[in-house]
Amino acid sequence: xxxxxxxxxxxxxxxxxxxxxxxxxxxxxxxxxxxxxxxxxxxxxxxxxxxxxxxxxxxxxxxxxxxxxxxxxxxxxxxxxxxxxxxxxxxxxxxxxxxxxxxxxxxxxxxxxxxxxxxxxxxxxxxxxxxxxxxxxxxxxxxxxxxxxxxxxxxxxxxxxxxxxxxxxxxxxxxxxxxxxxxxxxxxxxxxxxxxxxxxxxxxxxxxxxxxxxxxxxxxxxxxxxxxxxxxxxxxxxxxxxxxxxxxxxxxxxxxxxxxxxxxxxxxxxxxxxxxxxxxxxxxxxxxxxxxxxxxxxxxxxxxxxxxxxxxxxxxxxxxxxxxxxxxxxxxxxxxxxxxxxxxxxxxxxxxxxxxxxxxxxxxxxxxxxxxxxxxxxxxxxxxxxxxxxxxxxxxxxxxxxxxxxxxxxxxxxxxxxxxxxxxxxxxxxxxxxxxxxxxxxxxxxxxxxxxxxxxxxxxxxxxxxxxxxxxxx
Amino acid sequence: xxxxxxxxxxxxxxxxxxxxxxxxxxxxxxxxxxxxxxxxxxxxxxxxxxxxxxxxxxxxxxxxxxxxxxxxxxxxxxxxxxxxxxxxx
Amino acid sequence: xxxxxxxxxxxxxxxxxxxxxxxxxxxxxxxxxxxxxxxxxxxxxxxxxxxxxxxxxxxxxxxxxxxxxxxxxxxxxxxxxxxxxxxxxxxxxxxxxxxxxxxxxxxxxxxxxxxxxxxxxxxxxxxxxxxxxxxxxxxxxxxxxxxxxxxxxxxxxxxxxxxxxxxxxxxxxxxxxxxxxxxxxxxxxxxxxxxxxxxxxxxxxxxxxxxxxxxxxxxxxxxxxxxxxxxxxxxxxxxxxxxxxxxxxxxxxxxxxxxxxxxxxxxxxxxxxxxxxxxxxxxxxxxxxxxxxxxxxxxxxxxxxxxxxxxxxxxxxxxxxxxxxxxxxxxxxxxxxxxxxxxxxxxxxxxxxxxxxxxxxxxxxxxxxxxxxxxxxxxxxxxxxxxxxxxxxxxxxxxxxxxxxxxxxxxxxxxxxxxxxxxxxxxxxxxxxx
Numbered sequence: 001x002x003x004x005x006x007x008x009x010x011x012x013x014x015x016x017x018x019x020x021x022x023x024x025x026x027x028x029x030x031x032x033x034x035x036x037x038x039x040x041x042x043x044x045x046x047x048x049x050x051x052x053x054x055x056x057x058x059x060x061x062x063x064x065x066x067x068x069x070x071x072x073x074x075x076x077x078x079x080x081x082x083x084x085x086x087x088x089x090x091x092x093x094x095x096x097x098x099x100x101x102x103x104x105x106x107x108x109x110x111x112x113x114x115x116x117x118x119x120x121x122x123x124x125x126x127x128x129x130x131x132x133x134x135x136x137x138x139x140x141x142x143x144x145x146x147x148x149x150x151x152x153x154x155x156x157x158x159x160x161x162x163x164x165x166x167x168x169x170x171x172x173x174x175x176x177x178x179x180x181x182x183x184x185x186x187x188x189x190x191x192x193x194x195x196x197x198x199x200x201x202x203x204x205x206x207x208x209x210x211x212x213x214x215x216x217x218x219x220x221x222x223x224x225x226x227x228x229x230x231x232x233x234x235x236x237x238x239x240x241x242x243x244x245x246x247x248x249x250x251x252x253x254x255x256x257x258x259x260x261x262x263x264x265x266x267x268x269x270x271x272x273x274x275x276x277x278x279x280x281x282x283x284x285x286x287x288x289x290x291x292x293x294x295x296x297x298x299x300x301x302x303x304x305x306x307x308x309x310x311x312x313x314x315x316x317x318x319x320x321x322x323x324x325x326x327x328x329x330x331x332x333x334x335x336x337x338x339x340x341x342x343x344x345x346x347x348x349x350x351x352x353x354x355x356x357x358x359x360x361x362x363x364x365x366x367x368x369x370x371x372x373x374x375x376x377x378x379x380x381x382x383x384x385x386x387x388x389x390x391x392x393x394x395x396x397x398x399x400x401x402x403x404x405x406x407x408x409x410x411x412x413x414x415x416x417x418x419x420x421x422x423x424x425x426x427x428x429x430x431x432x433x434x435x436x437x438x439x440x441x442x443x444x445x446x447x448x449x450x451x452x453x454x455x456x457x458x459x460x461x462x463x464x465x466x467x468x469x470x471x472x473x474x
Numbered sequence: 475x476x477x478x479x480x481x482x483x484x485x486x487x488x489x490x491x492x493x494x495x496x497x498x499x500x501x502x503x504x505x506x507x508x509x510x511x512x513x514x515x516x517x518x519x520x521x522x523x524x525x526x527x528x529x530x531x532x533x534x535x536x537x538x539x540x541x542x543x544x545x546x547x548x549x550x551x552x553x554x555x556x557x558x559x560x561x562x563x
Numbered sequence: 564x565x566x567x568x569x570x571x572x573x574x575x576x577x578x579x580x581x582x583x584x585x586x587x588x589x590x591x592x593x594x595x596x597x598x599x600x601x602x603x604x605x606x607x608x609x610x611x612x613x614x615x616x617x618x619x620x621x622x623x624x625x626x627x628x629x630x631x632x633x634x635x636x637x638x639x640x641x642x643x644x645x646x647x648x649x650x651x652x653x654x655x656x657x658x659x660x661x662x663x664x665x666x667x668x669x670x671x672x673x674x675x676x677x678x679x680x681x682x683x684x685x686x687x688x689x690x691x692x693x694x695x696x697x698x699x700x701x702x703x704x705x706x707x708x709x710x711x712x713x714x715x716x717x718x719x720x721x722x723x724x725x726x727x728x729x730x731x732x733x734x735x736x737x738x739x740x741x742x743x744x745x746x747x748x749x750x751x752x753x754x755x756x757x758x759x760x761x762x763x764x765x766x767x768x769x770x771x772x773x774x775x776x777x778x779x780x781x782x783x784x785x786x787x788x789x790x791x792x793x794x795x796x797x798x799x800x801x802x803x804x805x806x807x808x809x810x811x812x813x814x815x816x817x818x819x820x821x822x823x824x825x826x827x828x829x830x831x832x833x834x835x836x837x838x839x840x841x842x843x844x845x846x847x848x849x850x851x852x853x854x855x856x857x858x859x860x861x862x863x864x865x866x867x868x869x870x871x872x873x874x875x876x877x878x879x880x881x882x883x884x885x886x887x888x889x890x891x892x893x894x895x896x897x898x899x900x901x902x903x904x905x906x907x908x909x910x911x912x913x914x915x916x917x918x919x920x921x922x923x924x925x926x927x928x929x930x931x932x933x934x935x936x937x938x939x940x941x942x943x944x945x946x947x948x949x950x951x952x953x954x955x956x957x958x959x960x961x962x963x964x965x966x967x968x969x970x971x972x973x974x975x976x977x978x979x980x981x982x983x984x985x986x987x988x989x990x991x992x993x994x995x996x997x
Contacts, residue, residue, distance in 0.1 A: 015534050022537025032555040033545045037537070038626050041545060042843045044619070044727040045606040045628060047760050053534035072528075079839050079886070081489050081863055083559035088842020131556065132563060139563055141855045143556035144847065146545070264487060266886035268895060271731035271836060272723075273761050274530040481880075488838065488883040489860060490876050491868025500877060506938045507881065511831060511894060513824045520900025523907070526719060530761040544625045550852020559847045560855050560862040 001233070002202040003226055005168050006160035007218075009175065010153045011185050012126065012192040013057045019125045019152035020048030020091065028189060032145035040125075040150035042086030047272050050075075054152040057184040058098045058123050059281055061154055064182055064290065065118050067102030069279040075123075075270040083144055084128040092124035092155075094267040098276070104178070106170050108163070116171055117159035126151040148191075154184075160198065165222035168197070172215055173314070177291050180316040188351060199225050201233060205241040209253050212246045221246040225253050294319055302330035311338040317352045318342075324357035328364040336364060340378065344385055354388045363397040372401060375453040379404070414447075414455060414463050421446045422467060429468060440464065476504050565590045565635065571598060571642035577665045577674070579683040582611055583643040592638030593752055599634055600684045600693040603644040604651060605736065606725035607631050614727050615647040615659035615677075618844045618870030620851050628725020629757040630694060630736050637752045642690060645680030649872045650841065651698050651729040653677050654943050655929060656705070658874045663931060668710055668969060672928040675708030677701040681739050682709040691740060692749045696726060698734035699829055700923075700947025703959035706739055707923035707971025710961045712746045712988065713739040717978045718954035719764040722757030728840040730833035731762075733951040743960060743989040747772050750981065770982045772989035777811030779987060780916040786822040787921025787946055787973075795965045800922040803962035803972045806995035807920070807987065817912050817919070821905040822949060828901035829948035830941055831885045831894045837875075838882030844870060877937060902952045909953040913977045918987055922946055923959040923971030946973065956981040960988040962995075 018025060021039035038046035062069050076094035102118035128149040134140030156175065162168045176193065179185035186192060194213045199222055200206030207229070212221050229239050244253040289297070291313050298309040298319075312322045312334065326333045341360070345352060363380055366372045372380065380400045387394045395403075421443055422429055431439035440461070447460045476484075478501050485492040492500070542555055551558035565588035572585050581603045589596045601607060604614045606624035608631075613619045627635070634641060648658040656664040656679025664679040666672040667687040674683040678695030682705030685693050695702040697715035706713030714737045721736045728734070738749035747770060754768035783804060788797045808814045819825075846853030846866040853862040871879070885894035912919060925946060934940045950957035955975050962972035972991060976984040 017534050017536050022532070022535060023539045024536045031542060033557065034542050034555075035539050036545055037539050038624075041540070041848060043606075043624065043626070043849070044612075044614075044622075044843065045624065045725040046626075047724050049759065049761055050531040051534050052531040055531065077839050079842065081842055081845065081860070083562065083845065083847050083859060086843060086848060088845065089839050130559075130562065132561065134561075139561040141561050142559045142859075143553055144559050145556055146848075264888045266839070266883065266888075266891075268835060268839070268886055268891075271762075272728075274527050275525050277528045484880045484884050484887075487887060488880050489864045489867070490871070490879055491864045492876070493868075496873065496876075499873075500880070503877065503937050504881070504884075506936075507830070507941070510938060510941075511827045513827050514831070514894065514897040514901060517824055517828075517897050517901045517904065520903040522899070522903050526762075527764060532758065540625060545848075547625070548622055548849035550846055550850075551855060557847055558855050560853055560857050560859040562859045 001230070003163055004160045004200050004202055004206070005162035005164075005222060006198040007158045007162065007168060007171065008196040009156045009172065010194045011156070011179055012189065013054050013152040013154055013184050014186045015051055015053045015057065015152055017051055018150035019051050019054050019123065020150055023150065025151055027147035030147065032147060035147040036149065040086065041146055042088075048091060048270075050273060050276075051152060054123060055098075055276060055278060056281070056285070057152075057182075058121065058154055059278060059285055060182045060184055060287065061121055061156070061179065062099035062102065063282055063285050064178055064287055065102035065104055065121070067099035067118060067121065069099045069282055070096055071279050072096065072275050072277050073098050074275045075273045076267045077270050079266040082127065083142055084130045084149070086128065086146060086149055090125060090127065091270055091273075093122035097122035104171065104175060106167065106174050109166055116161045119157040119159050121154055121156050124153050124155060125149070126153050165219040165226070168222055169215065169219045172218055174291075176215070177314055177316065181288055181290050181294075183288065188353070197222060199229070201226075201229050201239070204229065204233065204239045207239065207241070207253075208243045209246050210243060210256075213248065217246060217248055220251050221253055224251060228253070298322075302326055302334065304331060304334040308334040308338045311342070315352070321352050321355070321357055325361040325364060328361050329368045332368055333364055336367070340381065344381060348385060348389055350385065350389055355385070356388070356394055359384055359394050359396060366397055366401065373454060373456050376401070414460060415467070417447050417450050417455070418460065418464050418467050421450065422464070432468065476501065476508060569596060569598065569640045569642070571640070573689040575689065577667055577670070577683045577687055578662055579645055579664050579680040579687065579689060580643040581613055581615065581646050581661050581680070584610065584641060587640040587642045589640035590635075590638040592636060593748070594634065594692075595638035597639050597692060598642040598690045599639045599749070600643050600645045600681055600690040601631065601634075601641055602647055602678050602681050602693070602695050604647060604696060604727045604729070605631060605694060606727065607641060607644065610641070610644060612644065612727070613661070614651075615649045615661060616870065616872070616875070617660045618850050618866070622849045624725070626725065629722035629759065630753045631725060633753050633755055639752070643684075645678070645684055645693060647680055648677035649875050650727070650837070651677040651696060651701055651734070652837070652874050652878050654700070654704055654940055655934065656680060657931065658872055660872060665931070666709055666928050669928065669967075671930055672968065673708065673931055675705030675924070675928060678713075678739065679705045682706055682711055682713070685709070685711050685739055685741055692745055693739045694736055694749070694753070695739045696734055696736050697951065698730050698833060699944050699951050702737045702739060703923045703947050703957060703971065703973060704944070706959040707961075707969060708928035710969030711739060711741050712743050712958065712960050712992070713737065714746050714750060714958045714981065714985065715950060715956065716750065716754065716768075716981050717766070717956045718951075719762055720754055720766055720768065720979065720981065722760040722763045724757055724759040728836070730836040731840065732836060733829070733833055743772060743985060743992045746958070747985050747989070750985070766979050768981055770985065772985050774986065774990040774993050776807065776987055776990045779812040779918065781807060781812050781814045781918045781920050781987075782817035782912055782916035783814060783920055784817050784819045784822070784912075786819055791942065791945060792922060792925040793927070793965065796922050796924070796926060796970050799963040799965060799970045800920070800972055803991060803995065804920045807991055810990055810994055812987075815916065817916065819905075819908045819912065819949065821901065821908045822945075824901045825905055825949050825952060826941065826945045828898040828905070829944070829952055830881070831898035832902065834878045834882030835885045835895050836882065838879045838886065841871070841875070841879055846870070874937070905949060905952045906954070909949070909955060917976065917983060919975040921973050923973040927965050927968035927970060950975050954978055956984045958984050958988045960992055962991065
């Protein structure tokens with residue numbers, strides 16, 4: 001049974017101010033209800049004013065997704081009642097959205113290129129944020145913070161072209177990266193991207209899963225939903241056409257039987273706003289370098305592998321970071337950023353934004369100049385990241401090397417160590433000389449232990465072979 | 475013709491309270507008004523005129539917000555800087 | 564700006580005011596020290612603003628409407644907030660939660676509505692000027708019934724910022740006073756462009772009325788003098804137009820065929836917009852508090868049932884119905900098409916005449932409590948709603964009496980030609996009356 005998935009993605013646009021008023025969008029570290037004014041609080045008599053930048057951001061997205069911008073678009077009221085919706089309606093776009101009919105190319109599960117059709121994009125305002133108070137199944141009351149009310153959103157609606165949860169995740173990753181490259185979206189902000197998914201098995205009714213607020217959540221919610229629907233079909237039961245909510249914590253979807261089920265939003269043109277005619281801006285909009293172009297440039301300019309280039313350009317900030325440190329040695333930088341640094345960051349749930357590029361470049365120089373072993377470099381990196389994550393001033397790599405005595409041990413130091421090891425393990429030396437090559441590994445391992453990993457194993461091996469050969473087992 | 479059940483349905487859709495008496499009062503009134511509205515069936519044409527103005531907007535510049543006290547000052551109840559509202563679940 | 568206060572303690576036996584400001588600050592400027600009353604659906608910082616409704620009990624706006632800022636800047640003293648039909652939904656001021664206003668010309672009669680408090684305050688001499696708002700005749704009707712002058716400006720000429728919306732696409736704030744001259748003065752103060760209202764257009768009214776109307780072409784639509792219009796009112800207005808002819812105007816008959824469905828279109832549009840505008844009154848952010856022990860929808864519908872009067876709930880329900888799935892096409896979409904036809908009818912007529920003249924209201928002021936049936940109340944707006952649908956300026960100026968009660972002459976002009984409408988009214992007032 002084919003799986004059919006369509007997505008509606010809501011992204012907060014990274015403008016300075018809200019969609020219809022001059023309140024700052026930078027509210028995440030502030031007290032509730034401190035970024036609101038008569039307009040976004042829905043005080044009687046207040047009137048909305050369109051943020052020109054939000055329209056421009058919408059057009060950038062339209063251009064990047066190769067969409068057709070409507071000659072005239074307009075805002076409309078979507079009427080529903082909820083305490084986080086201060087006017088009792090949401091200003092959105094309905095039958096005349098900003099743009100229609102675009103595409104975004106992704107890879108399908110077999111690795112083949114595949115076009116996902118974009119139905120439309122439109123702009124709308126975010127509601128406020130509700131906190132449910134009181135435990136158990138049922139809250140006692142709600143608390144509302146209107147700081148989020150009026151944050152500009154772009155809603156991107158796809159055709160039902162996706163065929164698996166993995167495809168959906170790839171689509172979202174690709175879309176998110178593109179939006180970040182366009183400079184219209186900051187995916188690091190909590191709740192900046194929310195997804196509703198329509199999902200069905202071919203030939204059956206579809207369910208709409210609402211309220212998915214993380215990238216991982218999308219794959220989880222869809223996987224759960226497919227299993228649920230398959231089980232129903234297997235048991236010969238009918239799949240209900242309904243709205244379901246994703247319970248992130250439990251990883252399941254549940255049917256929502258609330259009153260909003262009677263969808264009758266009674267849309268009509270927002271009488272307080274004038275129409276938009278912005279199609280002719282499109283030509284003047286210059287798109288920045290997008291992920292695929294940047295990936296190709298990384299390969300050409302820095303001579304790095306497709307895999308590294310793909311990883312590094314998969315995130316705007318990571319790509320920018322790489323370019324800041326690549327001058328030290330492009331190939332070395334690619335390996336250390338894509339293979340080592342990313343893993344260490346993930347392990348600590350840190351973002352690339354918290355790593356000072358100049359410090360990392362310093363570390364790369366130590367590696368390049370052979371002043372430190374790979375093992376030592378990892379130790380230095382971990383110390384740096386721990387300092388960054390604690391919000392402390394990050395020492396230079398050279399300082400850390402000096403303080404921790406992590407500098408590479410020289411050949412003279414090695415010789416002494418090697419001699420000590422050979423003296424302590426005569427039997428192993430005998431074995432080696434009698435042709436048991438494995439004994440050398442043992443001896444090298446002992447030497448590495450003595451140097452606490454600061455030695456280069458290749459150098460140790462070389463010196464050890466020299467020692468045994470020249471002194472004939474001393 | 476709308477029935478009393480229709481009136482009750484509209485009141486639910488509008489999420490507005492209505493009493494039995496009011497249903498009985500509103501039903502004939504709605505029928506008279508909606509009968510009168512039937513004249514709109516005769517309307518033809520009606521292409522919209524060109525808009526007065528297009529592309530009316532503001533620049534993306536931060537303006538002062540209200541203080542938290544001003545926001546909460548008119549609210550019926552508040553708690554820790556939040557506005558208190560009935561439960562939704 | 565304010566540098567002194569005036570005392571305002573009126574003998575308000577007409578119930579014209581909801582709130583009086585006994586010490587009102589005032590200052591220097593075009594309206595220095597003049598007491599001005601403001602309809603209670605216009606936001607005033609620090610002064611309760613109720614819209615004549617219980618649902619806004621205790622609400623004190625933290626900001627001034629644009630027109631109120633302008634009044635203050637011109638030195639006027641805002642002495643009080645006037646009574647009105649709840650949210651402007653009425654033609655008599657009887658739907659106010661604060662009780663009806665009485666007509667100073669005859670206390671057994673309604674003052675008209677919905678700006679009945681503003682009209683009565685001016686007619687009774689409690690204030691020299693007042694602001695009203697006009698969604699479907701709410702300035703002109705009470706001006707006519709109380710025997711004063713009221714102007715509904717061209718849509719988009721006055722900022723609606725701070726006006727608590729009833730039907731956004733139709734309504735305008737406008738001046739009311741005893742003379743055309745004073746109406747014109749107040750209009751000049753409030754017609755400054757305001758970017759906060761995206762529908763407003765920069766066309767300031769800077770005008771000194773003149774009374775030379777020689778050569779002005781005036782159309783008299785047959786629909787304004789026919790069925791449903793009290794013949795004595797029609798006669799009075801015909802005579803008034805005759806006086807304008809005596810003063811050199813050229814008068815001709817004309818017809819507005821779309822009048823047939825103008826009232827229906829008006830009521831579909833205004834109730835639809837109202838059903839959405841009034842959803843914000845949920846007892847959460849302002850107004851009487853919703854019961855937070857209840858579930859949201861129960862608390863919401865309860866607060867609306869308690870807070871809104873019957874007429875308001877009737878209109879919210881009508882508008883909800885007109886926009887609902889399955890009925891949008893029959894009602895809302897058709898009403899929009901009708902509105903477009905009305906706009907074209909006006910454009911066509913205004914290609915051959917400069918002004919349209921007719922009665923403001925089909926009758927003189929009703930007795931208090933006389934009209935109880937909603938539809939018959941709606942029908943009395945038939946002559947005022949076309950100007951709102953077309954967005955054109957319209958003035959009501961007193962032009963005589965029937966049974967001792969005032970009759971209003973209504974003059975409508977092309978969009979943004981409020982000046983011409985005012986000139987013709989001034990000409991009638993100065994040289995035509997008597």
